[in-house]
Amino acid sequence: MRLPNTSTNPIDKQMAAQSTQYTLSNAQISKTWNKVFDVYIGAENLFGFRQDETITDAENPFSDYFDASMIWAPVFGCNLYAGVRWRLEKK
Numbered sequence: 001m002r003l004p005n006t007s008t009n010p011i012d013k014q015m016a017a018q019s020t021q022y023t024l025s026n027a028q029i030s031k032t033w034n035k036v037f038d039v040y041i042g043a044e045n046l047f048g049f050r051q052d053e054t055i056t057d058a059e060n061p062f063s064d065y066f067d068a069s070m071i072w073a074p075v076f077g078c079n080l081y082a083g084v085r086w087r088l089e090k091k
Helices: none
Strands: 025-035 037-044 078-084
Touching: none
Parallel strands: none
Antiparallel strands: 025 037, 037 078
């Protein structure tokens, strides 16, 4: 996608005009027992893509070039989860 123009910033504080292409994939598997319990496992961001340098001039939060609004992709890698759902009323 197109990113805001940072060409007037100093060279070390400039960003590309376009974001990098990436694929975001998620998956979940669920199993129901006795219509009361569900067990599930899943993963988010399966390929672990992460955006580098999410905050411009992060070491100087009061500078004119500090900018935290240019986050366009996940900032964490792959996220795994598991859980149990318990229904109080049977369906």
